[in-house]
Amino acid sequence: MVTITDIANALGITPSTVSRALAGNPRVKEETRSAVLEAANRMGYQRNVVAANLRRGRSDIVGIVVPRINREFFSNVISGAESILDEAGYSTLICQTQESFDSEVKALRNLRNNQVAGVLMSHAINSPDGSHILPTLGDIPVVQFDRVFNDIPGAKVFGANFDGAYKATRHLIEAGYKRIGTLAGYLGTEVYAERLRGYRKALEDCGMLLDDSIVFPNAIVWQTGHDATLSAIAAGCDALYSAGDFSALGAVAALQEKGISVPRDFGIVGTANEFFTALMTPSLSSLEQHPYEMGREAAKAFLQSRSDVTVIPMDLHIRQSSNRNAI
Amino acid sequence: MVTITDIANALGITPSTVSRALAGNPRVKEETRSAVLEAANRMGYQRNVVAANLRRGRSDIVGIVVPRINREFFSNVISGAESILDEAGYSTLICQTQESFDSEVKALRNLRNNQVAGVLMSHAINSPDGSHILPTLGDIPVVQFDRVFNDIPGAKVFGANFDGAYKATRHLIEAGYKRIGTLAGYLGTEVYAERLRGYRKALEDCGMLLDDSIVFPNAIVWQTGHDATLSAIAAGCDALYSAGDFSALGAVAALQEKGISVPRDFGIVGTANEFFTALMTPSLSSLEQHPYEMGREAAKAFLQSRSDVTVIPMDLHIRQSSNRNAI
């Protein structure tokens, strides 16, 4: 492995000059710089990033912590963030927590130990609060996206969850559904709490009854969505706003089991606009969260070391599952 | 930031002893070890991995290079690999190349510069050959999975592509389809070439005509699958084995446009068993590649520094799109 010392020896200069030449320091003569570059190239020099990081006390790696990478939402956030970080010369270290709090702590500790320059994160759904973040990361800047803890300092980027849920619910109302419940997700997580508020506001604005017995918290994956929907049917619902697409998928399955026609007798809108929503029958109306954009914004917030809040609008994609007027 | 030197000073011993104590070196007295551990704990010591890596000349990071992370297949390979690497004390550095050769070279270089302990990779579809791998990675062990270059040394893990394609094609034949084409993917990539061979062998074994005009190479995403299918229809095909699920999706769309009934008048089988295949109408028959298992095997091959070949069986999931006999 060839080092800057090797280059320095070959040229009869010192490692410090080589280092400066390679770093583009303006204090080294143009002539020397080109000689160094030529030698580095010829000798096949590759910078030892580890050594550099040790000396500088930080690296050019940005950690990205997500619950799972095989969600359309998170993988697109990652791609968006990478698109920005890449051209800024950073590489990314992706960690998935599999929705486990312990894994999340481990991931953050790991990132800290690797002296990452920053962390973009969306916490595991059952992380009780953000009190583990600062102690683990120390002074490493953290940008939270989507699932954020409001009491943690640093930038935050998330979707317009209130507005989105409001739109979705309002759309169901306007389609003529009369008793609209919600698969609400984990209400300890801010995004889901917001969506519930948006759902409530829509009902309220339209003079509809707020009935807590048709708010189903913790319904977020296929199975819980399915089971909650059976309860919703029993409770006389004729529509559901689901805070997730996978739970909405379970809901559709439950409705099909019961022989209830969607959208004729039951309307449903999901959230996340997963790839499959457009493919299923009936296709699933869903809220698009613009994850790619969100990833880009999170990366930018890190690069500019901002610590403000960015809200990304959410768009409703109306498909068959709620489009009663089209049948 | 507290270092081993701080701990050493606090206890009146030297950093080397602290280092050995923390590393579990049996040459340090049990008494000293526990004192070190206690002090480390009390003082909030966190190992500086970067410094350790520099000294050791390698890290406990394993790089995983994939074309895209938002594919059911790749994200599950990653999860499988992580499950093994995690418990062996490694963390993972995930890079997506977005199917670009240049990104792949950049990713490998980046991993090399970060002194990763090893690399698990599946090359970009248009990487011409593996000649960039060794020069970039030097002596870092590389395990190739799924898309492998046979002439690169090191372990390889891939699916039984020949058998899988054979099974899929044979299934179409047995369902009574008469003129079966294939959306073959990039034939420069070994997995696709193998699938084509399996497809051919099945036709041959059943005494059917081999017709190169209904072999559609480079059909691999929605659009190319869609377009090739229009040609297949024009060429009188009544079935397609598709080497990918996204191209099969495009195929179904093309058939629907043309008003051709699936599976009654046209059969189709995809590959990868993406999540959406079970949800669409008609649901798509597809080959399951057991990516999670593949990831685990790749990680094990790295840990055991093997350099052999592991083949993972592929299973056919028969769904509506080819199940003519069920209608």
Added chain:
DNA sequence: GACAAATATACAAACGTTTGCACAATTTCC
């Protein structure tokens, strides 16, 4: 009790880079 063997710790160098400071050489300015 002398000597060898085993045990436990210390010393110091090394990993490859960055960077503050010093210094020499050159240029600029009055």
Added chain:
DNA sequence: GGAAATTGTGCAAACGTTTGTATATTTGTC
């Protein structure tokens, strides 16, 4: 033409850890 500013390079320390070798201490054996 001399002082001051500028430019280009070298020196050496530092980042925090690991590890080969040396040294000190304890244990074991006859």
